[in-house]
Amino acid sequence: MATDVSEKDQIGDINKYNFRTETTGVFKAKKGLNKDVINQISDIKNEPDWMRKFRLDALEEFNRRPMPKWGGAIDLDFQDIFYYLRPTSEQGRTWDDVPDEIKETFDRLGIPEAEKKFLAGVKAQFESEVVYGSLQEDLAKQGVLFTDTDSALREHPDLLREYFGTIIPTGDNKFSALNSAVWSGGSFIYVPPGVHIEFPLQAYFRINAESMGQFERTLIIVDEGASVHYVEGCTAPMYTTESLHSAVVEVVVKRNARCRYTTIQNWANNIYNLVTKRAHAYGDATMEWVDGNLGSKLTMKYPAVHMMEPGARGEILSIAFSSAGQHQDAGAKLVHSAPHTTGQIISKSISKNGGRSSYRGLVRVDPGAHHSKNSVVCDALILDPESRSDTYPYIEVMEQDVQIGHEASVSRIGEEQMFYLLSRGLSETEASTMIVNGFIEPLVKELPMEYAVEMNRLIQLQMEGSVG
Amino acid sequence: MSHVLKIENLHVAVDGKPILRGVNLTMNHGETHALMGPNGSGKSTLGLAIMGHPNYEVTEGSITLDGKNVLEMEPNERARAGLFLAFQRPIAVPGVKMADFLRHATTNVRRPDRKEGEELIPMREFRKELKDKMQHLRMDVEFARRYVNDGFSGGEMKRAEILQLAMLQPKFAILDETDSGLDADAVRLASESIAEIGGRDKMGLLIITHHDKLLEHNPPEYTHVMLGGRIVETGGKELAEELHQSGYDRIRTSHPEADARNQEMLSEETEVAS
Numbered sequence: 001m002a003t004d005v006s007e008k009d010q011i012g013d014i015n016k017y018n019f020r021t022e023t024t025g026v027f028k029a030k031k032g033l034n035k036d037v038i039n040q041i042s043d044i045k046n047e048p049d050w051m052r053k054f055r056l057d058a059l060e061e062f063n064r065r066p067m068p069k070w071g072g073a074i075d076l077d078f079q080d081i082f083y084y085l086r087p088t089s090e091q092g093r094t095w096d097d098v099p100d101e102i103k104e105t106f107d108r109l110g111i112p113e114a115e116k117k118f119l120a121g122v123k124a125q126f127e128s129e130v131v132y133g134s135l136q137e138d139l140a141k142q143g144v145l146f147t148d149t150d151s152a153l154r155e156h157p158d159l160l161r162e163y164f165g166t167i168i169p170t171g172d173n174k175f176s177a178l179n180s181a182v183w184s185g186g187s188f189i190y191v192p193p194g195v196h197i198e199f200p201l202q203a204y205f206r207i208n209a210e211s212m213g214q215f216e217r218t219l220i221i222v223d224e225g226a227s228v229h230y231v232e233g234c235t236a237p238m239y240t241t242e243s244l245h246s247a248v249v250e251v252v253v254k255r256n257a258r259c260r261y262t263t264i265q266n267w268a269n270n271i272y273n274l275v276t277k278r279a280h281a282y283g284d285a286t287m288e289w290v291d292g293n294l295g296s297k298l299t300m301k302y303p304a305v306h307m308m309e310p311g312a313r314g315e316i317l318s319i320a321f322s323s324a325g326q327h328q329d330a331g332a333k334l335v336h337s338a339p340h341t342t343g344q345i346i347s348k349s350i351s352k353n354g355g356r357s358s359y360r361g362l363v364r365v366d367p368g369a370h371h372s373k374n375s376v377v378c379d380a381l382i383l384d385p386e387s388r389s390d391t392y393p394y395i396e397v398m399e400q401d402v403q404i405g406h407e408a409s410v411s412r413i414g415e416e417q418m419f420y421l422l423s424r425g426l427s428e429t430e431a432s433t434m435i436v437n438g439f440i441e442p443l444v445k446e447l448p449m450e451y452a453v454e455m456n457r458l459i460q461l462q463m464e465g466s467v468g
Numbered sequence: 469m470s471h472v473l474k475i476e477n478l479h480v481a482v483d484g485k486p487i488l489r490g491v492n493l494t495m496n497h498g499e500t501h502a503l504m505g506p507n508g509s510g511k512s513t514l515g516l517a518i519m520g521h522p523n524y525e526v527t528e529g530s531i532t533l534d535g536k537n538v539l540e541m542e543p544n545e546r547a548r549a550g551l552f553l554a555f556q557r558p559i560a561v562p563g564v565k566m567a568d569f570l571r572h573a574t575t576n577v578r579r580p581d582r583k584e585g586e587e588l589i590p591m592r593e594f595r596k597e598l599k600d601k602m603q604h605l606r607m608d609v610e611f612a613r614r615y616v617n618d619g620f621s622g623g624e625m626k627r628a629e630i631l632q633l634a635m636l637q638p639k640f641a642i643l644d645e646t647d648s649g650l651d652a653d654a655v656r657l658a659s660e661s662i663a664e665i666g667g668r669d670k671m672g673l674l675i676i677t678h679h680d681k682l683l684e685h686n687p688p689e690y691t692h693v694m695l696g697g698r699i700v701e702t703g704g705k706e707l708a709e710e711l712h713q714s715g716y717d718r719i720r721t722s723h724p725e726a727d728a729r730n731q732e733m734l735s736e737e738t739e740v741a742s
Contacts, residue, residue, distance in 0.1 A: 417560075419543060425547035426573060427576070430584065438561055
């Protein structure tokens with residue numbers, strides 16, 4: 001990297017400076033899920049025994065568990081999936097393999113050629129460690145660790161082991177068990193006490209870089225009084241030949257600390273996106289999830305905050321956009337396990353062209369969590385009669401002295417709003433795009449600038465219906 | 469340039485219920501018309517039908533603008549052709565900034581053939597014009613950054629409608645109770661503004677009002693009284709003054725049939741509302 005690049009440029013344009021161009025291929029483990037595959041993964045990664053055991057136990061747990069009976073319909077043959085693919089020296093996918101509609105989307109987003117290929121996961125040669133490394137230079141002085149989870153296991157084994165699988169145990173659900181068995185990649189972040197990271201840590205690139213493994217595992221530890229904003233995922237449509245993405249994300253927010261975790265995902269329309277995300281927030285700590293879901297065939301994702309000590313705060317802002325052939329089963333969970341804790345969920349969904357969105361949310365107040373406050377606002381926007389929206393709010397309150405609020409509204413794209421905008425000369429597409437963009441404005445304004453711009457452009461493309 | 473908006477024998481139904489039963493009205497460019505009448509007589513219905521609200525079904529009659537069939541046009545085509553309705557109750561569009569909305573609207577109305585995705589009026593040019601017009605209307609520039617009608621007071625909504633009128637410069641504007649919800653000072657300001665924007669020779673105005681304040685600076689050449697879904701009387705400025713002073717008793721007595729229908733419509737409206 002050029003030395004005259006300012007720090008800000010390094011961060012903002014990290015993916016422009018840090019990818020290479022030689023072609024690489026993949027190593028594929030055999031299709032299917034069994035002990036041999038898991039041992040192979042552990043061998044290749046040269047993992048410690050405890051991790052190998054962790055994986056094997058998880059496999060048993062996965063095999064034991066039935067498929068969830070709620071949420072969307074999952075029609076998957078788990079033996080027909082590659083569980084581990086690793087960049088090696090040959091046989092890469094080529095740009096020609098990228099579906100036309102994704103290419104067109106890139107074009108319309110105005111993304112340069114090299115970056116397009118990179119975003120599409122074609123140029124998987126990208127060496128994540130280089131990027132992580134350059135970030136580390138800036139942050140290392142403050143003691144921040146930011147690396148991929150596999151490296152963390154090698155380089156910070158004690159720290160990793162202390163927290164790994166403690167927020168989301170293997171047996172939490174069938175897909176956390178699956179991830180625990182075959183996980184690969186993901187981000188590991190540790191922020192030492194009192195350190196505030198001013199700019200968002202971005203892993204804009206990461207899933208692409210790791211596009212071989214669709215089972216990433218992220219662990220973030222924000223120590224006392226520290227703060228971090230982590231931005232993950234990709235606002236460009238993702239291309240993958242795999243049919244399943246199942247991540248586990250664990251976040252620990254210690255006393256007086258703050259963490260914001262922003263995700264914008266736009267998967268190809270044949271992907272099952274089954275993700276488990278949970279944070280533990282301790283005394284007076286704040287955890288915020290900002291979660292945007294576009295694309296995928298089925299998404300089941302319910303970011304959670306468990307408020308473990310008094311004064312903890314959990315906020316979840318969730319947006320789902322579903323179009324033809326898609327089901328977004330998205331939502332949020334807030335668990336008040338201590339008194340004087342505060343939680344807020346704002347969920348917005350948009351359904352179009354026969355798409356289906358559901359909000360599935362849990363608010364739980366444990367015994368003893370008195371003086372807890374919680375509010376849920378849940379708005380659904382349905383753009384046409386073929387589309388569908390459902391709300392499944394679960395509220396379990398086991399304490400007397402609490403404040404719980406739930407508001408839900410479902411609207412057709414406001415006929416009156418539409419007429420108002422049309423009567424001022426706007427076209428139908430302009431009007432509906434404006435209404436939809438306005439509807440998700442609360443999320444977009446929370447995003448870093450470049451994500452906000454791209455999110456708006458993506459929505460516009462979705463609304464024009466010509467791509468995706 | 470002379471323009472004509474012509475409404476002939478217009479019948480309009482909502483949910484299958486007839487509201488307008490044969491309205492005739494011809495407006496020439498540059499004229500100001502007042503449309504008065506008791507609640508439930510169909511005044512707003514006329515405005516919404518002219519603008520093409522999908523719930524307002526024209527069952528008979530015609531609307532033409534310079535001889536062109538307005539009824540065949542979508543609402544946005546009507547706007548681009550030069551029609552404007554200042555809504556009695558403008559709807560909020562959360563998350564959409566006034567300025568963005570107005571830039572799209574202004575571009576489309578000024579360039580009626582604009583295709584989707586084509587350039588908007590250059591930002592700098594648009595901003596300057598918007599700022600000038602807002603200052604003229606004594607509106608805080610901050611207003612342009614707020615979301616369309618979202619959390620606006622009644623007065624702010626009405627002023628936002630007048631701002632749109634000023635930006636879009638239609639051939640014909642229907643102002644549906646633009647004075648309601650305004651205090652005396654605000655009505656005076658609105659009245660002056662409308663006179664400036666839409667005054668003599670600039671456009672045709674159809675002012676729907678219960679009061680004569682809005683007419684102070686916009687004296688109507690014609691006053692129409694609607695009752696039971698029909699225009700039952702047409703007069704000059706003095707008719708508006710009379711109605712304002714003495715109410716609708718004389719009108720009701722002179723047109724018992726229309727009055728009965730009006731009562732009926734009003735009770736149905738209340739039923740729906742409750």
